[in-house]
Amino acid sequence: MRKISRLLLAALITAAGMLVATAGPAYATLPGFVLSSSTASLPPTLSAVATGKRIQYVTTNINGGVITATGLVLTPKTGKNNRVVAWGHGTTGLADSCAPSTNQTVFWEEARIAVAELLSRGWTVAAPDYPGLGTPQAHPYLIGASAGRSLIDNVRAARNLDAALSTQYVVDGHSQGGQGALFASQIAPSYDGTLVLKGTASIAPVSNTQEFINFIPGTEGQGYLVMALYGVAAVDPSFKPANVLAAPAEAKVGVLQTGCLYEILAAYQDLTAEQLVEGGVVPDAVVAKMASYENPAQTAPSAPVLIVHGTDDEAVPFFASEILADQIAAYGVPVTLETVPNANHDQAVIDTADLVADWIATRFT
Known part of the structure; x- marks a missing residue:
């Protein structure tokens, strides 16, 4: 030379x-540009098998505006291959303190078990917090198109940190994350660029909310409904949760910023339906608006789908996934509904960690 x-x-x-x-x-x-990266502190069950980076990265909101999000990139300590699985966590809350990348308390046990199984297969796991958890904007809770974007962009970010990772990926998630995974599958063809989505595993996903929203007031799970109303407000400034909530419920909304999931559920669990929402019923127009943001399968998923749901789910009724499976099948997309007898919302994740990972492995082959 x-x-x-x-x-x-x-x-x-x-x-x-x-x-x-x-x-x-x-x-x-x-989208996917890594703004910062630092060593993450992981729960013991995960630190034994993986190293972690907590990242801040670029994603977009549902209108295409550039925003930031935070999340984790978990790399297996042994047996690493070049595949990536995006993991969508279940509900943690609305406040910044409820971000799993910094708060191990809300990195739920079932999530740890599911993610550990993914890591054991040699897959890198991209695990977003979702926008608004750990970043300044309000968290668009159950706005599926928001979570879907952050899942895809966390995969992009993982590849920006490790160029050896494949463009092939699978999205896997539970509850809020299962819903977000399905939205990711819907938007992938127009959003994920050079990435190649091979499949979507969705455990107890939120879907068909119009079928059960008005069964929630007066139950122990009505804190979820309050969070969902504020999720809509995060993307639609004209929507005012105070116009739906009754005064006793409105008086408790401070817990949304001071507590995470269990504190929120505890704050609202003893209210009657009439104390939660005016007249004890969510107006039809509000139900329709929530469903328009929350329901997956309004367009076709772009890759095969596995739905897992426990028959004793106390948070998202099992029948919602039965309807969902039929909706996806109507598009001609391969879909499998795996029923988990007698399992509740969280136990379904634990009982099927191996099954889900096996299904993902077949997508990669």
Whole structure:
């Protein structure tokens, strides 16, 4: 190789620096761009099998605006291959303190078991917090298109940290994350660029909410409904939860910013239906608005789907997934509904961790 003169070398270095300085801001607006990365503190069951990075990365809101999100990239300590699985966590809350990447308390046991199984197969796991959990904006709880974008962009971010990772990925999630996984599958063809979605595993996903929203007031799970109303408000400023909530429920909304899931559920569990919402019933127009944001399968998923649901689910009724499976099948998309007898909302994840991972393995082969 010929020697480069010092003058020419200096000129090349200067030009390269100018190029980086010019391109930097543009790259920083690309979905999946990693804004920061630091070593993550993981629960013991995961730190034994993986190393973790907590990242802040670029994603988009449901209108395409550039926003930031946080999450984890978990790398197996042994047996690593080049596949990526995005993991969508279940409900943790609305406050920044409810982000699983920084709060191990809300990295629920069932999630740890599911993620550990994924890592045991050698897959890198991309696990977003979702927008608004750990970032300034309000969390668009149960706005499926928001979670779906952050799942895909967390995969992009993982690949930006590790160029050896494949473009092939699978999305897996539970409850809120199962819903988000299905939305990711819907938007992938127009959103994930060079990535290749191979399948979607969805455990006890939120779906067909119009069928059960008005069975929630007066039950122990009515805190979920309060969070969902504020999720709509996060993307629709014209929507006012105070116009739906009764005064006793409105008086408790401070818990949404001071507590996470169990504190929120405890705050609302003893209210009557009439104390939760005006007249004890959510108005039809509000039910329809919530369903428009929350229900997957309004368009076709873009890859095969596995739905897992326990028959004794206390949070999302089993029949919602029976309807969902038929809706997906009507598009001609391969779908399997795996029924877990006598399992509740969380136990379904634990009981099927191996089954789900086996299904994902077949998608990669």
